[in-house]
Amino acid sequence: MDKDINRREFIAAAGLTGVVGLAGCASGGDGGDGGDGGDGGSEMTDTETSGGDGGDGGSGGNNQLTWHAGGTGGTYYPLSNQFKSIVEANTDYTLQVQSTGASVENAGSLGNGSADFALLQNDVAYFAVNGEGIEAFQGNAIPNIKGVATLYPETIHVVTPANSDIQSVEDLSGAVINTGDLGSGTQVDARQILQAVGIEDYTEQNTDFSQAAEQIQNGDVDAAFVVGGWPVGAIEDLANNSNIRIVEISGDARQQVKEAGSYFADDEIPAGTYSGIDEPTQTVAVQAMIATNEEQSEEVVQSVTEAIFENTDELNIKQDFINAESAQDGMSIELHPGAQAYFDSAGMGGSSGNESTGNETMGNETTGNESS
Incomplete structure (x- = not known):
């Protein structure tokens, strides 16, 4: 299998997660990002233009x-x-x-x-x-x-069916995992996280967030990575129609992930963000x-x-x-x-760009279930 590898409190650590394909720089790519927004999908709106100047x-x-x-x-x-x-x-x-x-x-x-x-x-x-x-x-x-x-x-979500035996990221060994669109930020984040916790044996599938949610619902994959500011719409819809679990990235696993990339910071998905998930979920974010x-x-x-x-x-x-x-x-x-x-x-001047102060924890600020 192919394995390449606050706000103010969230990341004063200048960050990064990457992706594997310069869609739009190389050929017009299908690769979704994860970045929350990044649920993949390459369809264009009716207002599509060529941009440029x-x-x-x-x-x-x-x-x-x-x-x-x-x-x-x-x-x-x-x-x-x-x-x-x-x-x-x-x-x-x-x-x-x-x-x-x-x-x-x-x-x-x-x-x-x-x-x-x-x-x-x-x-x-x-x-x-x-x-x-x-x-x-x-x-x-x-x-x-x-x-x-x-x-x-941009919160890392690891989604499984509620009746799955996968209780932690360490349990993903041998699983069928949707790591996000090819070339997406989600895919790179997922691979980095899996590598950081020592998961090498898995079968990788790649789709956008909405299709990943369908795969979870239909039992076609064991888990899916979604990177996005909670609540992510595709996960909300899935949780409203199926019983799901958000797998924690916590303890030693979280520390290993943060050591693998200084751009990862502690994060928490508040209880009640998604239907049926009544306890806060510890994870990481970009x-x-x-x-x-x-x-x-x-x-x-x-x-x-x-x-x-x-x-x-x-x-x-x-x-x-x-x-x-x-x-x-x-x-x-x-x-x-x-x-x-x-x-x-606005009186907010100061240095910017390419600075990293290490991993910091995002504050537990809650924005509520705004539409996503």
């Missing part, structure tokens, strides 16, 4: 910007549409939000200019910019990606972020950033995590000058 909107009269999100079963897509409403109500720009495979695909789209803004995992951003960490990025750095803001924890590319003008990026962070009260997804005060925590790459200009003007 949308960032010239401020100077060229083209005020339409292309924003790449994630699959519709995660958090990136609905959150991106809330950002769209805020930006369009508070700036002269319009956003065309597209459903994509999320992090890795989005990194490629930012690199080749088919996206002006995108959501992705902070670990994926780091690996893409630095051309390291994952085979697909090695020798294929995407240095024009720039950070805008970090948002919220971090979601907004990114752009250096081709975007300072005016465009500052306007978009200001609109979002001055109107976070209009969000009902991850609202408790998303704020200007913590928007540079866990920033793994250099900020775009436009984002830096906004945070400086």
